[in-house]
Amino acid sequence: MIISVASGKGGTGKTLVATSLAFSLKSMQTVQLLDCDVEEPNDHIFLKPVIAQKEAVCIPVPEIDEGKCSHCGLCAEACAYNAIAVVPDRVMIFPELCHGCGACSYLCPEKAISEEGRETGVVEWGDAGGIDFVQGRINVGEAMAPPAIRQVRERANADGVVIVDVPPGTSCPVVEAIKGSDFCLLVTEPTPFGFNDLILAVETVRELGIPLGVVLNRAGGEYKKVEEYCRKENIPILLTIPLDTRIARLYSRGVTMAEGMPETRELFVRLWSEIRKILDEGTGSLKR
Amino acid sequence: MKELVVLSGKGGTGKTSIVGSLAALAGDKILADCDVDAADLHLLLEPVVRQKHQFWSGQVAVIDQEKCTQCGLCPELCHFEAIKDFRVDPVSCEGCGFCYRICPSEAITMEENLSGHWFISDTKYGPLVHARLGIAQENSGKLVALVRQQAREMAEKQGAAYIISDGPPGIGCPVISSLSGASLALLVTEPTLSGIHDLERVLGVCRHFGVPALVCINKYDINRENSRQIEDYCLEQKVEVASRIPFDNIVTEAMVKGLPVVEYNDGPVSRQIKRLWQNIAGRLARN
Numbered sequence: 001m002i003i004s005v006a007s008g009k010g011g012t013g014k015t016l017v018a019t020s021l022a023f024s025l026k027s028m029q030t031v032q033l034l035d036c037d038v039e040e041p042n043d044h045i046f047l048k049p050v051i052a053q054k055e056a057v058c059i060p061v062p063e064i065d066e067g068k069c070s071h072c073g074l075c076a077e078a079c080a081y082n083a084i085a086v087v088p089d090r091v092m093i094f095p096e097l098c099h100g101c102g103a104c105s106y107l108c109p110e111k112a113i114s115e116e117g118r119e120t121g122v123v124e125w126g127d128a129g130g131i132d133f134v135q136g137r138i139n140v141g142e143a144m145a146p147p148a149i150r151q152v153r154e155r156a157n158a159d160g161v162v163i164v165d166v167p168p169g170t171s172c173p174v175v176e177a178i179k180g181s182d183f184c185l186l187v188t189e190p191t192p193f194g195f196n197d198l199i200l201a202v203e204t205v206r207e208l209g210i211p212l213g214v215v216l217n218r219a220g221g222e223y224k225k226v227e228e229y230c231r232k233e234n235i236p237i238l239l240t241i242p243l244d245t246r247i248a249r250l251y252s253r254g255v256t257m258a259e260g261m262p263e264t265r266e267l268f269v270r271l272w273s274e275i276r277k278i279l280d281e282g283t284g285s286l287k288r
Numbered sequence: 289m290k291e292l293v294v295l296s297g298k299g300g301t302g303k304t305s306i307v308g309s310l311a312a313l314a315g316d317k318i319l320a321d322c323d324v325d326a327a328d329l330h331l332l333l334e335p336v337v338r339q340k341h342q343f344w345s346g347q348v349a350v351i352d353q354e355k356c357t358q359c360g361l362c363p364e365l366c367h368f369e370a371i372k373d374f375r376v377d378p379v380s381c382e383g384c385g386f387c388y389r390i391c392p393s394e395a396i397t398m399e400e401n402l403s404g405h406w407f408i409s410d411t412k413y414g415p416l417v418h419a420r421l422g423i424a425q426e427n428s429g430k431l432v433a434l435v436r437q438q439a440r441e442m443a444e445k446q447g448a449a450y451i452i453s454d455g456p457p458g459i460g461c462p463v464i465s466s467l468s469g470a471s472l473a474l475l476v477t478e479p480t481l482s483g484i485h486d487l488e489r490v491l492g493v494c495r496h497f498g499v500p501a502l503v504c505i506n507k508y509d510i511n512r513e514n515s516r517q518i519e520d521y522c523l524e525q526k527v528e529v530a531s532r533i534p535f536d537n538i539v540t541e542a543m544v545k546g547l548p549v550v551e552y553n554d555g556p557v558s559r560q561i562k563r564l565w566q567n568i569a570g571r572l573a574r575n
Contacts, residue, residue, distance in 0.1 A: 008326040010299010010457040015482065039458035040297050040489060042482040060367075080347070080384045101384030102367045140492035143429065143461035168299040168457050169325040172426045175379055191543050193304065197326040203423045208379070223544050245510075252511035254481040 002162040003275060004181040006205070008197025010168035013187045013217035013241070016251060018165040019046040020258035024268035026130045030160025033128070035135035036177035037167040038121060038148040044135055046256040049128035057136065057148040058117030059100040064091045068112035075104035075113060096143060121148040125155060132157070145173040153177070161272070170197075170204045178205065183275050184212045185238070190223045198226060202235065211278060213238040215271075236278065239271045289443045290471040290572040291436075291451040293322070293499075297486030299457035301478045302506040305539050306561060307454040308332035308548035311413040313565040317450035319411065320439040321418040322466040324404065324431045329454045332548050335409030335416050343406055343419065343434065345427040347383040347398040349376045355395035362387040362396065379424055403427055406435060408442070415442055429461035436466070450572070459493045467493065471575055473501045474530070474568060479514035487518065491525065502528050502571060504564055507535035528571075531564035533557055 005018040014037075022033040035043040062075070062084065073086040083097035084104060095118050105113040121138035134155045136148040145167065153176070156162045166177040178184055184205045188198040198214070205212045213236045216226060220243045230237050241247070241257070250260035258265045292310075294303045307329060311319050321329040349370070351362075356374050363371040366387055370380035376387075378401075388396040403426070406419035417439045419431050439451050455466040467473060473494050477487040487503070494501040503522050508515040515532065522529050534556050542552035550558040 009328070010326075012300060037458075039460045039463075040482075040486040042298070042485060045481045045485060078385070078389060099382055099384060100367060101382065101386050102365065103384055103386035103389060106365065106386070107389060138460065140459060140489055141464075141496035143464050145458075145460045169428075170423060171325040171421055171428045171462075172424075173458075173460065174325075175424045179379070191540055192331045192546065193328040193543060196328055196331060200326055200423070207424045221540065221544075248510055251482075252478075252480040252514055 002156060002158055002164060002181045004164040004166050004178045004184045005187060006166035006174060006178055006184055006201060007168060007187045008170055008201035009188070009194055012189045012194055013215070014165055015042050015046065016217070016257055017185060017187050017215050018163050019043055019256040020264070021268045021271065022047070022131050022163050023256055023258040024265040025161055025272055028269070030132070032132040032134065032157055032160060032162045034152050034156060034162060034164045036149045036152050036164055038136035038138050038145050038152065039167060041135045041137050043165055045254045047128035047131060047133055049126045049133035051124045052126035054122050054124040056119045057121040057123060057138070057151050058119050059098065059144070059147050060102065060115035061095045061098045061100065061118045062093055062104045062113045063116040064093065065112045065114070068110045070110050072109065075108055078103045078107050100147070120144065123148065123151045123155070146176040149173055149176040153180070170200045174204060175208065178208060178210065181210050183279060184210045185215055186212055187215045187217055188226055189218045190216060190221055190226050195225050195229065199229070202233070213275065213278065215239045215241065217241045218243040238274045239267060289448060289451065290575065291453065292472050292474060292568060292572065293453040293455050293466050293470040294474045294476060295455040295463060295467065295490050296457060296476045297459060297490035298478070298483050301476045301483060302539070303476050304328045304332070304454050305543060305549060306476055306504065306506070307452060309550040309558070309561045310452050310565055311411070312548045312551050313562060314450055314452060314569070316448050317414055317452050318439045318443045318446070318448050319414060319416040320435050320451060320453040321416065322432045322435055322453045322462065323456040324419040324421045324428050324435065324462065325456070327418055327420060329416070330418055331546060332543070333411040333413060333416055334546065335411045335418065337407050337409045339408040341406050342402055343404040343431055344400050345403040345430050346401050347385065348378045348381050348401050349383070349385070349387050350397050350399050351376055352395045352397070355393050357393050359392060361390055361392065365390060382426065404431055406431065406438070408438065417442065429465040432462045432465040459489050463490070463493060464497065467499055468497045470499050472568070472572055473499050475501050475503045476506055477503060477518060478507050479505060479511040479518060481514070484514065484518055484521070491527065500575065502530040502568065504531045504533065505529060506533045508532040509534050530567040531560050533560045
């Protein structure tokens with residue numbers, strides 16, 4: 001079973017929920033944690049994995065054999081991303097624009113284009129105190145997160161519980177990380193920013209047809225619009241975490257809540273059984 | 289005209305709250321919200337929309353079921369696994385057009401994709417260029433580039449002194465698009481191990497693109513030792529720490545009221561943000 005932990009707004013507590021959930025379940029069953037926030041992966045700070053293996057993230061970019069090339073210009077015309085320019089005697093490649101679709105090499109009438117892997121990041125895995133840990137990290141200066149996210153997701157072993165830490169936002173990296181999950185937890189906070197971005201995140205997850213529930217973090221203030229919205233939209237609030245400086249202080253030192261406050265582990269075990277119940281009954285499905 | 293972009297690497301460190309306050313403090317500027325997939329700046333600035341434009345970007349393949357002979361070539365060649373049962377999943381399709389070019393039955397067409405909207409609005413602090421990427425859409429980097437280009441054109445036309453942009457979290461495509469060619473980046477961090485880790489990466493991106501940076505430590509008192517570590521790191525990297533803002537729930541209170549914190553209260557947080565703006569303005573003048 002794959003549970004993704006997402007939020008529209010950053011800094012609402014995705015990492016806290018993903019790592020605490022993994023930490024709380026690991027004594028009960030096989031748990032895998034996939035850190036798909038490949039731009040800024042942070043789960044390793046809390047779970048301290050021993051990295052056993054890694055592989056490069058490569059995207060196929062064209063390489064031209066100038067000896068064979070007739071400068072016909074078909075590859076440049078076919079490229080939707082303007083990653084190839086053909087001038088009378090030369091072909092120029094802009095690798096950072098290439099999405100690796102493969103059209104140019106297939107279409108080249110002279111068979112002058114081969115696909116060479118360009119390294120844009122790394123995927124690493126190992127054991128984190130009984131949690132099967134996988135993370136991706138793109139290199140500084142690289143623009144494209146989805147290929148690294150896809151490569152992390154390919155390592156999912158859905159026999160046990162797979163927890164996916166999703167990057168913030170609502171665009172392509174988020175979709176890539178959430179796609180194919182059985183359930184999505186949306187972590188939010190009771191503020192106007194948290195509320196605004198929760199609505200966007202709910203629309204994204206519904207677009208993908210994945211059942212969802214909310215975790216309300218830093219709860220307890222006057223602002224009640226998140227709860228009102230969830231009630232109206234029939235979205236279950238599966239866990240409420242109070243605003244508590246102890247949690248923030250632990251977090252600042254790289255200690256997740258379930259580790260530093262052992263009494264909270266049962267909250268995450270209960271969260272897990274709530275999710276299972278929803279999936280068994282099919283009630284949490286908020287598909288349109 | 290000088291362009292300031294506010295970034296953080298890690299989300300939720302306080303970028304938008306700070307930009308809202310800088311909007312109230314800085315004179316003669318154009319504001320831009322470059323966080324196009326979870327834009328929040330409008331919640332503090334109450335924009336009145338003057339112009340709304342469609343953002344058409346990229347294409348999506350569509351298979352004509354009547355012409356399709358189910359030969360199997362397109363699902364075999366698609367590098368994005370976007371074709372299943374001879375239908376295109378528009379979320380996975382990256383619009384490369386490979387399938388359209390190789391279909392022997394000419395059953396595939398490429399359709400233009402409405403990926404979002406962008407707006408020019410008036411706020412009581414000056415004009416705001418902002419956008420909304422469609423749900424689960426791609427090309428946020430291109431929409432960010434469009435927002436910045438509009439902001440620049442307006443700033444040049446009006447002879448504005450500054451553009452102040454609220455950037456997205458992370459270090460990938462929309463961040464690069466917000467950053468490249470800007471005069472100065474303000475990096476808002478927090479004294480958590482995650483905040484420090486993410487600051488190092490976003491500072492790396494600033495270096496990569498040759499944009500000078502200033503650091504602001506927000507909620508510096510939630511872990512003073514980590515704050516010291518950030519200061520040591522910045523000293524070593526020769527990056528100025530322009531402000532240390534204390535933790536105060538007044539920031540959330542102001543947000544709930546829909547106001548920049550400097551307009552809501554004159555406490556320690558507001559005083560630090562005012563000092564931050566003086567530092568930024570001084571640095572921009574020297575650059």
